[in-house]
Amino acid sequence: MALTGVLRPGHVQLRVLDMEAALKHYRDVLGLIETARDAQGRIYLKAWDEHDHHSVVLREADTAGMDFMGFRVDSNATLDKLAADLQASPLATDTGWVEAGEHVRTGRRFRFTVPTGHAIELYAEKEKVGNGMPYENPEISPDDLKGMAPSRFDHCLLYGDDLDGTVKVFTEILGFELAEKVVAGPEKMLIAAFLTCSTKPHDIAFIRHAEKNKFHHASFLLDNWGEILKAADIITKKRVSLDIGPTRHGITRGETIYFFDPSGNRNEVFSGGYIYYPDKPPLVWTDDELGRAIFYHDRKLNENFLSVLT
Amino acid sequence: MALTGVLRPGHVQLRVLDMEAALKHYRDVLGLIETARDAQGRIYLKAWDEHDHHSVVLREADTAGMDFMGFRVDSNATLDKLAADLQASPLATDTGWVEAGEHVRTGRRFRFTVPTGHAIELYAEKEKVGNGMPYENPEISPDDLKGMAPSRFDHCLLYGDDLDGTVKVFTEILGFELAEKVVAGPEKMLIAAFLTCSTKPHDIAFIRHAEKNKFHHASFLLDNWGEILKAADIITKKRVSLDIGPTRHGITRGETIYFFDPSGNRNEVFSGGYIYYPDKPPLVWTDDELGRAIFYHDRKLNENFLSVLT
Amino acid sequence: MALTGVLRPGHVQLRVLDMEAALKHYRDVLGLIETARDAQGRIYLKAWDEHDHHSVVLREADTAGMDFMGFRVDSNATLDKLAADLQASPLATDTGWVEAGEHVRTGRRFRFTVPTGHAIELYAEKEKVGNGMPYENPEISPDDLKGMAPSRFDHCLLYGDDLDGTVKVFTEILGFELAEKVVAGPEKMLIAAFLTCSTKPHDIAFIRHAEKNKFHHASFLLDNWGEILKAADIITKKRVSLDIGPTRHGITRGETIYFFDPSGNRNEVFSGGYIYYPDKPPLVWTDDELGRAIFYHDRKLNENFLSVLT
Amino acid sequence: MALTGVLRPGHVQLRVLDMEAALKHYRDVLGLIETARDAQGRIYLKAWDEHDHHSVVLREADTAGMDFMGFRVDSNATLDKLAADLQASPLATDTGWVEAGEHVRTGRRFRFTVPTGHAIELYAEKEKVGNGMPYENPEISPDDLKGMAPSRFDHCLLYGDDLDGTVKVFTEILGFELAEKVVAGPEKMLIAAFLTCSTKPHDIAFIRHAEKNKFHHASFLLDNWGEILKAADIITKKRVSLDIGPTRHGITRGETIYFFDPSGNRNEVFSGGYIYYPDKPPLVWTDDELGRAIFYHDRKLNENFLSVLT
Numbered sequence A, B, C, D: 001m002a003l004t005g006v007l008r009p010g011h012v013q014l015r016v017l018d019m020e021a022a023l024k025h026y027r028d029v030l031g032l033i034e035t036a037r038d039a040q041g042r043i044y045l046k047a048w049d050e051h052d053h054h055s056v057v058l059r060e061a062d063t064a065g066m067d068f069m070g071f072r073v074d075s076n077a078t079l080d081k082l083a084a085d086l087q088a089s090p091l092a093t094d095t096g097w098v099e100a101g102e103h104v105r106t107g108r109r110f111r112f113t114v115p116t117g118h119a120i121e122l123y124a125e126k127e128k129v130g131n132g133m134p135y136e137n138p139e140i141s142p143d144d145l146k147g148m149a150p151s152r153f154d155h156c157l158l159y160g161d162d163l164d165g166t167v168k169v170f171t172e173i174l175g176f177e178l179a180e181k182v183v184a185g186p187e188k189m190l191i192a193a194f195l196t197c198s199t200k201p202h203d204i205a206f207i208r209h210a211e212k213n214k215f216h217h218a219s220f221l222l223d224n225w226g227e228i229l230k231a232a233d234i235i236t237k238k239r240v241s242l243d244i245g246p247t248r249h250g251i252t253r254g255e256t257i258y259f260f261d262p263s264g265n266r267n268e269v270f271s272g273g274y275i276y277y278p279d280k281p282p283l284v285w286t287d288d289e290l291g292r293a294i295f296y297h298d299r300k301l302n303e304n305f306l307s308v309l310t
């Protein structure tokens, strides 16, 4: 009992145009910790309070964007069961196994493409490297954290066309719940879905968009609103490109700031939000209130929100 | 998948010596919302962001303390399954059903006594009354909150003798995980257990103590450390009896303040703490570091912690 | 010694188009406390931690904007001395006394117009009404504060043409210091001046602008960045028109949010900023860094900043 | 006008038993910046947002405690005037000049002893070294701050016998105001005095005590309550001896934590408090409310407060 099945967002592999600039950003500005490099030249990083080996993998490429996002499941049995379910479903395509070790210190991963065009992975094994503190009589944080120093990789927001199909994969096969949604027009067409596999208001989210497989942002968890201000100050000190914030989302109630890595991939650091339980009725936002839903204070979208994607 | 089985602490029934004084405390100082009174004279309250009808029930009596603590489970099927498991277990005694309606707007509850002597309940149905905001296009909090205004009832800490037995009930029957523990002496005797059925570092906790069925505190969730300061200021303005705080726990990392209701029942409001996942190795504290484990800044227990119980 | 001469911004009289709407805004949303109404229909308000009778006076009129801003001086002797100096200066025009009692519970005020066209007043006497707590054994704040509940009226930002002339009046006659300034172009033309008569980074500020006697904002002090977030949340809950924020100023380092009263007068609530001492070298900002100077995170002015004035 | 005369606490010279341990504490834990060492072996440090060369001077000695506290005045004219006034007063003893250069990069200092036995200094010149940022287009803080990183040395609390005499020196000769006081018994004997030369609630404070020339604490300014928590966490991580906190003072309303340097000298870091103006009526606390006056939440003194002095 307790949390079972799909446990959490475990990694995101991002394409960056210049690895040196990207590393400087993700390590020194965002404040992730480098844990490995592989033969392909990929760099692996983790947020400080994650115990698994890595949560962000950077790959140098000619275009920015997300290669895939991976979720940790509770066991190999669950992994096999979900892999079989996905293979059996017409909604999951390009299904197949990535062999153990393809990601450093990580077991086999089952990869599939959801109807919005995004590659998603499941895996059951990734080496525990700890959070920089002992398991016996620890302190409350390790020393020598740098930059914004989020504690965890938290979620991604992705854009794509067949939103209904993707929501089906997550809710009907993977066991996610729809915590909040945005609907448009008299037919109440679903245009945004905030999906959770835990007590967080979202572990992954999708917005309907004409093009398949677009990446909006990867988000990292900070402790509180005071840390959001420090992140904002760092953004300016380091001349990082700011998108919007500090502000609050209506959806999830989280306190947030958006900014861009040197390749144009959007990052978020956020804090707060409510505790989600599966018996909580979903929240519904209508498109006439979309501005307030996304940016609670401004009550309107900034021009970047719908158009700047990688 | 996602969160299943036992979902969360759903209520605590507390004995108070004077109902009027207690109501003033729980409603005006702590800031819970009264939702009902019953024929027995019990008063029902909820924290603002809970959707269920109530989470605290006050009963006037000659001695203070806790009557029982109840957990919501995800379905009647789970309730029946767990009830059967508990009835079959020698560790759960005084088992039996409390009929639907005995608590206002609440379904049947299965009550049992754990080896530390505490009465625990499970239930699958309690009326949803919402959080004071619509499910369509809500604001981020309702107006007119009072006092400390915690968003949720979060956990209890209980004292009793057969700690090992109680931990077995929670982990082996109810599916809880042991997130953190304190061990004493060369035999590493378990003297404190922090148990979770979710991604919170604890949903219930126990400390070994000579006497059965003692109550240490009921805890309520605040948003952040700034709210802990406001709670502390309210405690003095309202001349509430302070136990200790504002401070931080080493265990769970939570920011906290302890105080007493007019009957001597200890309350806590807290914020923060990490996200627990079931694959996270448990944290172990040794008794020589118990002070730092409980009160991270003071690094020693105050004299109340082990002795003042109801 | 200590603080002498001009002590602080003591009041601002604002023109509002609809008194009922204005009162709702300044009392219920901003959270000032109404202290009086006068025969003319003006409404007097104060922030909670001010001891003087009022700091904001609302006057219903056909156009929004500021009638005048008043500064408290330390004594009648100082008032007479400064009045004489101002009368003798060609930079102060339309000089003259407003009789005691014209503002409720306020002594005589010396009014003059500075070269940017703004009416400024000095006065030495306004009745002390306290901060809602006793002077013996007080609490740390009064009960029943409403809305954003700033502790003080802090400063105004005004726009006008002859910036150099106005700065001369404040620094050479009234004893203010120039804490920070913005200069433009190779000639380093002064385009913004932040003037202090205390240890605050500014008590009044001016920006060069083609038109005389324009009002940019009146600012009120909050305790911290957490209170700025609460103010932002209130702005949306009460559907107040937001200008920009929460964000930080580069100039003064203050944490801030701008919004509009129902008549279009801009308000600010802010927190933080450094302690100014008269031996601190002035900070200079160049116009190519004006964006970062004003809005440290965005690093660009929003379109309202230079154009929306009353 | 504005702030004149005595401007601010400018330095405190502390005796430490072991310089290496002291440096580690003041530089790495408290987070001051070392700016010089002199031929005597004294080490000079400053807080990051101070512009003057130093504010703390450490001197190795056989007993801990304070050698003297120094105040910066606005000019040599003020320095000469106050020196003459002090020399003429029977309340200031052991008066005399310390020559320029005796403290690194500091002008001549006029030293005197107040009736409580403490050596106090005045000076008009100390080299400006800046706050680690340019005066043109600065950021909002320098990089690479360490430890608690207070922005300023703020005040000292000193214990001694002839409190009335010392208050007279500060108020009648040096131009300080009595912002708050504690009185005892039916005769309202003054037992504590909080004195300000600025808009801070105190720049120096004294408590009546049988012995002369005792040092209670030197205090340093943090931005906010969140920084107090970080300071508390650092105190434990670095195993610094905690006195009390995080908590709030009733007097000044400041948020605070007390701890000890390795020699037993008490330090404080604090934030918040109100803006003091010279026309604000003084706050009076009676000894029956002394606990709440000092520690607002605990409402009682801890055993250290009155007895642990250096």
Ligand SMILES: [Ca+2]
Residues within 6 Å of the ligand: A086, A087, A088, A089, A090, A091, A092, A093, A095
């Ligand atoms: Ca398939």
Ligand SMILES: [Ca+2]
Residues within 6 Å of the ligand: B086, B087, B088, B089, B090, B091, B092, B093, B095
């Ligand atoms: Ca049984």
Ligand SMILES: [Ca+2]
Residues within 6 Å of the ligand: C086, C087, C088, C089, C090, C091, C092, C093, C095
């Ligand atoms: Ca004139």
Ligand SMILES: [Ca+2]
Residues within 6 Å of the ligand: D086, D087, D088, D089, D090, D091, D092, D093, D095
């Ligand atoms: Ca003398």
Ligand SMILES: [Fe+3]
Residues within 6 Å of the ligand: A155, A156, A157, A217, A219, A268
């Ligand atoms: Fe997000």
Ligand SMILES: [Fe+3]
Residues within 6 Å of the ligand: B155, B156, B157, B217, B219, B268
């Ligand atoms: Fe607790």
Ligand SMILES: [Fe+3]
Residues within 6 Å of the ligand: C155, C156, C157, C217, C219, C268
């Ligand atoms: Fe302003």
Ligand SMILES: [Fe+3]
Residues within 6 Å of the ligand: D155, D156, D157, D217, D219, D268
């Ligand atoms: Fe102090």
